[in-house]
Amino acid sequence: MFPSRPVRAQPIPTQVGIGLRPAHVAHVLEHRPAVPFFELHSENLFCAGGALWDAFDAVRRDYPVSLHGVGLSLGSADPLDPAHLAALRELMRRAEPALVSEHVCWGAIGGRHYNDLLPLPYTDEALDLMVARVAQLQDALGRRVLVENVSSYIHYTHSTMPEWEFLATLAERSGCGLLLDVNNVYVNSVNHGYDAHAFIAGIPAAAVGELHLAGFTRKQGLGGPLLIDSHDRRVDPAVWALYDYTLARLGAQPTLIEWDQDLPDFAVLEDEARLATACLDQHRPDERGLDEHHPDEHAHAGLAALAG
Template sequence: MPPSRPVRAQPIPTQVGIGLRPAHVAHVLEHRPAVPFFELHSENLFCAGGALWDAFDALRRDYPVSLHGVGLSLGSADPLDSAHLAALRALVERAEPALVSEHLCWGAVAGRHYNDLLPLPCTEEALELMVARVGQLQDALGRRVLVENVSSYIHFTHSTLREWEFLAALAARSGCGLLLDVNNVYVNSVNHGFDAQRYIDGIPAAAVGELHLAGFTRKEGLGGPLLIDSHNCRVDPAVWALYDYTLARIGAQPTLIEWDQDLPDFAVLENEARLATACLDQYGLDEQDADEHHPDEHTHVDLAAVAG
């Protein structure tokens, strides 16, 4: 990649950012909205230059940025794609993002790539694989990465660990951080019939470096509940409630609004970010206060009512 003017990396604030998609880049460059940070998909910046890189260079001078990977396929039975890993390393060196994240999933095997983030069985064997892969990734980038939980639509009967136990063990053994997607927790709780709050309770607060919020689609007439992590609508009231519970358990964390399909006007994303900020602002506690805090002791903003 060609060199660009050096830009000092800005830390991600404990506020609510927005996932920036190409359709909104021109609006952001023109209007410079008061968004605390932006997150971009890493693979969209694997090109050597061009209009998107020019826009990104302009944005990162004024906004903190994080990079969110969707294609590395950390959990594949195949070795990590060396070309993909090299491209990511070059991107991180050039962009100097405040945060880098990937997914707890696989999406490619035997040279075939699937347009989804596919789940792993929660077994000791899969955990050992993920610990090794995350170690390889962190060594290649020379930095700690965040690993995100994904939505899933099947359950592996041979799993021996609960998903939250798997994530906690991965963070402990690999030294990675966690990107806790609250929407994905809720989606999986409905799809697989577990208590979403129990999941949150099992996540080590010290490992969490970022939270994600997004919308889902409810499928009807299938003989049982099914939620799809579609990222094409507003955050559901049930997810707002779980977000509030999450903040009460782990304390304030940088939070991102994701919207990837059927993109609305940018103002809609800003409104979602304001709703998240109304909740996040309640939990701007110092570490000692956060450790002693309990959800029942707090007066909650009724985000479900606000969201309508």
């Protein structure tokens, strides 16, 4: 049996949280750092108990938490895996997270998982599939979920709409929210040659429930620069600038620092969160003191504050 005292979900504040990885759990439990919220990967908690669940259970008593899925493969041609869906539903019941999220992607076909978040073609057919899958997921969980835009290194020549239009329509038709990964927007803008600001401008502010920030790796591809969403270093200055622009366009949003490989000391993540907080604070309605109909002014003000 699963032993747990009832814990009511604490709402995610409009502040900057950190993605909690197993290597940092002991530090968090010992030092109780002043982090507004933590995010954990859902699949790591598909267990009836054990050391990791006990640690998570302790964390969620002191901090708001969100759960971020990476394995449901919402956009696959295969049906959703009923065992995975049942495990996620049970985890939601037990954990009572404030936010639940997944990805706009596919990663499994024919029962084989590819250990990656693979992009979809942006077509009406793929959109209809994603609307149906997100509706199935939300019905199964009994709650609204957020879906995240993924980084990609290929594009489909038969796509009929830009990615931001696909996401906005998906949110409108399914009633889901969007987890907007600002790093992924920038990575894809370089890899596929589009305007990152146009992407942000095409996202409806009311649909956004959270933002992600992470670091990328610069490579040289056959056709020019190639950015890899590696999550193994600090946020790039270009992504900080795009984050500031995003806040100016969409308003202050809960934000998460992600770091998944070559994990640094926890203090490095706290420093990244501090930088994001300085930017976020410039865009709170009661603090920015600027005409809200001029987002470019907000962007310039926020960048100046971050640089200072």
